[in-house]
Amino acid sequence: MSPRDAAPTRAAIVAAAGALLEAGGPEAVTLRSVGAAADVSRSAPYRHFADKAELLRALAAKTLSELAVRIRRAAEGDSHRSRLHRGCGGYLSYALAQPHHYLLIFGDAPIAEPGPELEVAADDGMLALRELVERAQADGELGAGPPRELATVLWVLLHGLAQLQITGHLHEPRTVDGNTRLDDLLALALAALRPAQPQ
Amino acid sequence: MSPRDAAPTRAAIVAAAGALLEAGGPEAVTLRSVGAAADVSRSAPYRHFADKAELLRALAAKTLSELAVRIRRAAEGDSHRSRLHRGCGGYLSYALAQPHHYLLIFGDAPIAEPGPELEVAADDGMLALRELVERAQADGELGAGPPRELATVLWVLLHGLAQLQITGHLHEPRTVDGNTRLDDLLALALAALRPAQPQ
DNA sequence: CGGGGTAAGTTGACAGCGTCAGCTTAAAGG
């Protein structure tokens, strides 16, 4: 093996971890299984990452930047729903399509040291939401207020929906009856945020 | 030991698990440490619970019912803030005071089989939020809409705030500058939900 | 052109985890 081309092996390890996470959830991602899937030994990742956590952080950064792309792309669509609604729908559908990846980013485990890569991705994600808020305010779909903080509130709402839906708490005992779908909750929330309905 | 008084040992085990969780987080709660703290051996819990997960579920039910109490108690207070605001503050302050217990209930781990105890507690919690919504609607602090679904939206918002604050994502890169506190975000969100501001 | 130097990769080992099997023990009932 060559001491100069460490990058491809590193990429293979991250890719293998991502595939295992998507297929079998967090508990399927062990260093041994990742090594086997990337055709290296169980402790080869330690040459590229200090830690299992650091490996997962590399995965999280990739997913997070993808999320921002999805929000913007969804907002540009042309369904009958409002632009704000489309952007939020993009957030949710991406989160629900890759639940394990989403929870890797915004789940329980606190991010000890974000690292520059992850910070950039997180900033871009928040920027995408902020753009959404500013356009919605211009369109009169959202009331006045500081866009930065309103974007955070919107994020909090979307994250709550995504996380509770993924973990199944939204369906649990009888909080949401079978007919109330996630998208209806989103519509209801956005309607409640709409300012001063002109009758 | 007596074969008829299994209850006290069971209670001691649950209490020990709760104390360990609060003190040292989830990874401090191992069956071995729980056993040691309850003065039994490492596998004694298996006489009372099928599983480690079942032990934790017993803990979750206790915490969840306590949460409903806190919401109602906080709503009855008499600060200068609105009743809705006080109730929401009660939810958040309880979640942040016992972050590990909160994440045990509403964190990443999906609840496989809730069990009747947990269902009752969850129903009561949602009822407390629904009462809050209905009173707020009567006071004109919240717009019209189905109380049940609006309570779910409110819960989603509160959970998003609590979970992101606990995990540290809210403070992360630069989503919320140092001065913006959690309570300000709550106030902003509730203000955005207030219908048709006069003036 | 050949021998270090360097870093990637491998294997062996360790402690800690959840969990199960088999044993011991103590209290209750006939």
Next chain:
DNA sequence: CCTTTAAGCTGACGCTGTCAACTTACCCCG
């Protein structure tokens, strides 16, 4: 008093993340 029953204990297993020591293959410099 002796049998039954269930609580509790110890030993063991496979799994995990992680580290240390070793091997190997490539690059650079003399």
